[in-house]
Amino acid sequence: MFGEIKGINEECGLFAIWGHPEAAQLTYYGLHSLQHRGQEGAGIVTSENEKLHIHKGTGLLTEAFQSGDLEQLPGNQALGHVRYATAGGGGYDNVQPLHFKSEDGSMAMAHNGNLVNYQMLKGDLERTGSIFQTTTDTEVLAHLLKRETSKQLRKQLHGALPKLIGAYAFAVMTEDELIVALDPHGLRPLSLGLLGGAYVIASETCAFDIIGAEHVREVEPGELLIFNENGMYSERFMEAEDRALCSMEYIYLARPDSNLDEINVHTARKQLGKQLAKEAKVEADVVTGVPDSSISAAIGYAEQAQLPYELGLIKNRYVGRTFIQPSQALREQGVKMKLSAVRGVVEGKRVVMVDDSIVRGTTSKRLVRLLKEAGAAEVHVLISSPPIIRPCFYGIDTSSTDELIAANYSTEEMREMMGADSLSFLSLDGLKEGIGRDSSTPNCGQCLGCFTDQYPTAIPNEHKDLVVTGRE
Structure with missing residues (x-):
């Protein structure tokens, strides 16, 4: 699959x-x-x-x-x-x-x-x-x-x-x-x-x-x-x-034309991209986003950084949810079934690739390779959310802690594994400010558990692979 x-x-x-x-x-x-x-x-x-x-x-x-x-x-x-x-x-x-x-x-x-x-x-x-x-x-x-x-x-x-x-x-x-x-x-x-x-x-x-x-x-x-x-x-x-609406709804899950708690999802993602540009300044020629959920953040980054936004990655709309890979040797080519790099946009360019999150890191590695194979001179991976260091227990199928790359490696180690020229994540404060929810509460009305290991409810010790300490 x-x-x-x-x-x-x-x-x-x-x-x-x-x-x-x-x-x-x-x-x-x-x-x-x-x-x-x-x-x-x-x-x-x-x-x-x-x-x-x-x-x-x-x-x-x-x-x-x-x-x-x-x-x-x-x-x-x-x-x-x-x-x-x-x-x-x-x-x-x-x-x-x-x-x-x-x-x-x-x-x-x-x-x-x-x-x-x-x-x-x-x-x-x-x-x-x-x-x-x-x-x-x-x-x-x-x-x-x-x-x-x-x-x-x-x-x-x-x-x-x-x-x-x-x-x-x-x-x-x-x-x-x-x-x-x-x-x-x-x-x-x-x-x-x-x-x-x-x-x-x-x-x-x-x-x-x-x-x-x-x-x-x-x-x-x-x-x-x-x-x-x-x-x-x-x-x-x-x-x-205290309200704790899932942050990933704004970052990745919801459709950009939806409003969550009166905040438009596209606008929130664009603001996350702008916050990212303030925190991670990169010498580059062009900005591209990973389709589809990262497009809004990439546009925001490009506007704030005063760089051109281009469609450097294209999604194939006709790939089904599953396909049979003909051999083990071709499994690494699977990402090309859904995404391809636009050589005319990225060739010879220093490319900022904006993505909304990194879970295992395998996709980011493949996308960096795609862009470099298409002739990109440099690929800078910028993530419009903080590192995911803990699983979600509330219905989003993120990996166990052992499989979360940011829980086990430093940013520099992740960059080397991906083959990127640089790697930066949005800060937690940048996430809160970018989404712009209720600043009167400590977490701005959001669940941040996958970023902070602080969950709004108790988590039973036997649940999945994580024991949350210090909670009743």
């Missing part, structure tokens, strides 16, 4: 609509705009006449849904999901929304994020009789809800959600109600919109744009939004903690 060349895989994407006669069709379009957040599976569930209708499949949205599938999803309410496998791995059973049936009725559930106490909760539930049908952490919430004595979903959520630790944007739909919830730290993005008289929920505001919906506000940390025949109302299931 070739997969994502960066070594950072995306989040999942949520989309829901309440009160529109074309709910399934609009959800399909909304999910299409969120496809970058998950390419391993997609699903939609609708509600009509006290019955839930569901269709889901593996692969891209266009692979999971064929002609005629949407016509089998009637109703004015819909919940959709595109998935990248975090906890539990891939496979059809783990594609969301998950659908559950009981004597009390049916329920569908979708989730963006990762529960760091999933294994502990699952073990406790299994020891007391629960039988899990999937291997995804999302299912834990369904079992916790059934343990609650109340028959009302909102009251069940009030009892179950405080037991969860980690990042979660949940959407739960029954035959007559939709409820969404965001974790108390607001680690994942989630927004509320309006389309005429219909309410819309999406992981990113770009999904509102594609269907013509108006962005109303962000869902607040610790908030429940409840949609039913009486309209929408809000209540808290937990008090909000």
